[in-house]
Amino acid sequence: MTASSDGDYVNNESKIIPGASVTLQLDGKPLPARRGQTVAAAMLAAGQRVLRHTRHAGKPRGLFCAMGVCFDCVMTIDGKAGVRACMTKVEDGMQVSSPVQFKPYERKS
């Protein structure tokens, strides 16, 4: 994988080559990714740590278990709400947005 300015890519000396380049749309803005990557990894590579805000306290959340158990990374992907970013592989043109949360109560803070 190509080196990045923030140094957050694995330096594997080209032993492992990710798939073809694709472009996601994150809240309408282009986000580069490689086939085989998950949406969560593509966002992290772009320095995007906050994936959503919680519906009661409005607190930021990011990737937590990265194996499909905790559901903290749920986002709205191609119009479907509640999709785990860590379990969803990127596709060219995929529309990703931070979920617009259902707010049943007043936010606590």
Next chain:
Amino acid sequence: MSFTMETDIAVVGAGPAGLSAALAATNAGARVVVLDEYPEPGGQFYKQLPAEFSVPDRTKLDEDYTKGDAVLAAVKKAGVTIANETLVWGAFEAGELSVTRRGEAGSVKVKKIIVASGAYERVIAFPGWDLPGVMTPGGAQTLVKNQQQLPGSRIVLAGSGPFLLPVAKTLLGAGANIAAIYEATRPREWARHALRLWRHWDRIAEGLRYRRTLADAGLSIQFGRIVVRAEGADAVERVVTMECDASGRTIAGTEQAESCDTLCVGYGFIPQVQLTRLLECEHRYDALRGGWVPKYGGDMQTSVPGVYVAGEVAGIGGAYAALAEGWVAGLSAARELGHKVRDTALMSAQRDRALRRQFGDLVNTVFAVKPGIFELIADDTLVCRCEEVSAGEIRAAAAAWGARSGAVKGVTRCGMGYCQGRICGSLLEELTARAAGCTRAEVGGLSVRPPLKPVRVGDLADLAE
């Protein structure tokens, strides 16, 4: 569209236990389908690269990537069917599992079920554990191994257990900057168990190799230190730790802050028993092996005839125990179906299993979660991440409604969110037991209901046709 599959044995989970069970049963002559939620087989231990990634020269990869090769090749050669991206979410009739696969609902008709659903990581709540950048050690390892992505630029590892070592090795191998490693136990607390190690030289050698990797990177583990809080605005910026005594209680005046953008914390693993609960297997509370586990016999059959378990779901014991146990379960299930399995083959598998379980139990004993770490959870600390329920709300509910996990869940909504109590359930039970002064067994495990993980209504609609 909906689909139907039919087979002799369904193995749920394609990690070490599931693959081993599938191989043993297939070799004995049974027809086997492995159902696995992930896009590539291997589970968390044999985590494979995405199929879309390419490897020009496989011999250049280190054992992180190749340790599953032999098992996966054997499974492929034996002709085992592996259904990837297939989530088992329900079991409504005997001999039938409800699944979804890439947006399509289906059912799998089976004669025997081997549950090898593995485990997930135990994270114990502390202030700031919901901040972006705080994650599980296994999550960080998966990001690197599977996704070739470092979780951050300055990483702190914390918690307890031998699993922190391979995670550190994987991160270091990928060029990560590890700022500190905190382990809650101290080597002198392990000393009295040292004699019991004598039959496990292979595992000791592995431990020594990890120690060398850390030393080469100029890292040393800081023992007897636990995370007390994580701080940051929109993401973690620093972690505060304190020294703790042998019971996990913090020692005043030992607070220390370390800056980081990633904090990986884990205190071992919890068996993933949602499916065995749904199948109505009897469970018992086994603190040593990670919590609630299904009861089973020497053939790995549970209290429900035809339902077997293997690996971490049967109690935390590590990947080698899982491989051995999968073999026992696979042979036993095949034999029950009338296939010829030699007594000696089964007995030798059972002996191997017992030895591996012995080591797993030893590790579990040494790295048992200390009570002080639970006492540290203040009333205003978040426990249920999905429904945003605090420890204080759980304690209040336990005081008002009685020390039953189901009642506390119903009153507080803790455990009712997307993760269905996988992350907070064990914390709910522990806090409830402590608030009421009773045992975890008395508090009871959270009940489960289908779907075992959230399933889209549209995916199920076709079943009605």
